[in-house]
Amino acid sequence: MTENNYSISDLAEKTGLSIHTLRYYEKEGLLRHVERTESGRRIYGPASVATLKGILCLKRAGITLPQIKVFFDETLRGPESLPNRLQMLEDAKANLLAELEEIKRGLEMAEFAIAGCRQALQAYEAGENPDEAFPFLTREGVAEFPFARDGEGRLEPDIPES
Numbered sequence: 001m002t003e004n005n006y007s008i009s010d011l012a013e014k015t016g017l018s019i020h021t022l023r024y025y026e027k028e029g030l031l032r033h034v035e036r037t038e039s040g041r042r043i044y045g046p047a048s049v050a051t052l053k054g055i056l057c058l059k060r061a062g063i064t065l066p067q068i069k070v071f072f073d074e075t076l077r078g079p080e081s082l083p084n085r086l087q088m089l090e091d092a093k094a095n096l097l098a099e100l101e102e103i104k105r106g107l108e109m110a111e112f113a114i115a116g117c118r119q120a121l122q123a124y125e126a127g128e129n130p131d132e133a134f135p136f137l138t139r140e141g142v143a144e145f146p147f148a149r150d151g152e153g154r155l156e157p158d159i160p161e162s
Contacts, residue, residue: 006044015052022052030055030069062092062099 012019025031026042033047044052051072058068071088074081116134123133131140 004046006049008042008044011044011049011052015056025052025055025065028065028069030065030072032072058092061089062096063088067092 006014008019008022011017012022022031026034030051031048032051033045035043035045035048037043054072055065055068058071059065063071067088071085074084074088113136116136120130120134124130
């Protein structure tokens with residue numbers, strides 16, 4: 001292949017994607033501008049590589065493959081589709097921010113449990129009862145873990161102040 005054209009195996013190696021994934025993207029209408037040799041072998045030129053980069057960027061932005069297809073289809077409509085594309089990107093950002101909040105809550109819970117386990121370990125090493133030092137994760141299992149309802153009625157960890 002030339003410097004700007006890739007076989008499917010070359011592109012798979014370059015991107016870290018599997019050959020199966022590249023074929024799937026093409027079959028689903030995502031990976032466009034794929035040319036073929038006379039014998040039917042795929043050739044990925046600059047346009048198909050650029051499209052693949054777009055797929056990977058949009059996936060990283062939290063947009064699903066079906067949504068990426070819609071996004072690409074919208075681009076074919078031209079500038080009048082910009083409001084739709086902007087909305088798709090804003091929706092994806094909102095979803096990512098919600099996921100980030102979930103991760104932050106998970107980290108707070110992990111920090112609480114780590115601190116408690118450290119307290120229990122220190123108590124144990126001092127010859128004291130570790131279950132009294134951190135009564136939430138005891139020999140008997142999780143006991144009276146601190147939960148409360150949030151503003152939307154979901155159960156959330158109610159982490160005591162240190």
